[in-house]
Ligand SMILES: *[C@@H]1O[C@H](CO)[C@@H](O)[C@H](O)[C@H]1NC(C)=O
Ligand SMILES: *[C@@H]1O[C@H](CO)[C@@H](O)[C@H](O)[C@H]1NC(C)=O
């Protein structure tokens with residue numbers, strides 16, 4: 444239906460008004476008016492339909508819009524919460540944005556539980572489960588037979604066998620007294636077994652670190668002395684220093700002046716000088732040694748004749764100028780320096796301990812040759828001094844030094860120009876050897 448133009452509808456109304464107000468002889472007859480009214484009725488119907496159709500389209504558009512708005516995601520997360528490395532493990536990957544991955548590994552001797560890889564998901568959470576590094580236990584496979592108790596050590600395991608069994612896996616029957624690694628007659632190191640009735644039979648077991656002992660009627664769980672089990676072990680000692688047996692387990696201890704490292708078995712020297720735990724008085728210098736410290740204040744060589752020294756720094760002395768014709772003064776050391784080293788006992792040899800070199804003063808030609816030697820303190824032949832390159836000599840320890848002890852060795856470097864002696868420099872190397880080989 445073609446829409447009616449405004450002009451046409453105006454005409455229509457004009458016609459109607461005429462029909463109502465004008466006398467019948469000048470106006471349309473009744474038949475004509477009925478026709479016009481029908482036409483108007485039709486027109487209104489058309490308008491009504493178009494209006495309804497418009498409303499329907501608008502409603503449908505509104506519904507679509509409402510639908511899509513409700514489905515719209517809430518401000519999508521762009522990253523996941525930070526994840527740390529597990530204890531005894533390492534995390535690889537530092538980005539925490541959606542789609543990024545982080546990976547985990549565990550230190551040697553630990554195995555990974557949980558997810559090795561985690562992905563930051565679209566909803567801002569990490570995939571997988573949290574990662575932990577657990578101490579590796581070779582005991583997981585129950586390698587000990589005949590009721591033997593598996594004792595996990597460092598990268599290895601041992602079976603501690605009940606009485607009447609022996610062998611690496613308790614496979615051999617024997618008749619012996621209680622094994623030496625068992626802590627007997629100490630209530631603190633005993634536990635009651637946990638027993639359960641299964642099919643009219645009593646089954647008892649001990650906690651980890653304990654083993655079953657005694658008769659079937661009166662059995663008891665006795666502590667396994669892990670320190671004893673691994674006492675003479677060549678495959679890697681449980682503890683770097685000392686093993687302390689505790690009920691169900693063991694711990695390592697370190698000598699005083701050392702601290703236990705997070706691995707639970709190694710010891711590290713405490714640097715008392717760095718941590719200000721020393722009581723060195725003014726004028727002395729703190730030198731950290733294995734397990735302790737020393738307060739040092741080196742003294743310059745005594746004056747004799749025309750030769751005298753002045754301290755130019757806490758560890759350096761310089762000779763005062765010599766009279767021109769005093770040969771003994773010129774031959775005495777031009778400089779004397781002091782060096783302190785702390786070594787573990789029985790350090791593997793050969794070991795280079797110290798290097799000595801010359802440096803020409805700016806604007807002066809340096810010496811054209813150098814000679815190195817040991818002046819004193821080497822009566823037992825622990826050291827050699829040798830040239831390592833044209834400008835440098837090095838002090839090498841050639842025999843292991845067993846601690847605790849202190850050794851002092853004087854090394855010298857003589858400078859020559861065109862084969863004429865110029866000056867001698869002396870370095871006193873003082874070595875503190877700790878009582879321990881760590
Ligand atoms: C995040 O999405 C993952 C997979 O798309 C789903 O397994 C997990 O349950 C979701 N977490 C939350 C809190 O919505
Ligand atoms: C520092 O203290 C120790 C004991 O802690 C003591 O034996 C030593 O004499 C003291 N040294 C000085 C220089 O006071």
Ligand SMILES: *[C@@H]1O[C@H](CO)[C@@H](O)[C@H](O)[C@H]1NC(C)=O
Nearest residue numbers: 747748749766767768769771
């Ligand atoms: C010190 O030097 C002077 C010359 O300046 C000399 O006469 C004297 O003998 C020297 N003394 C010694 C002890 O060498």
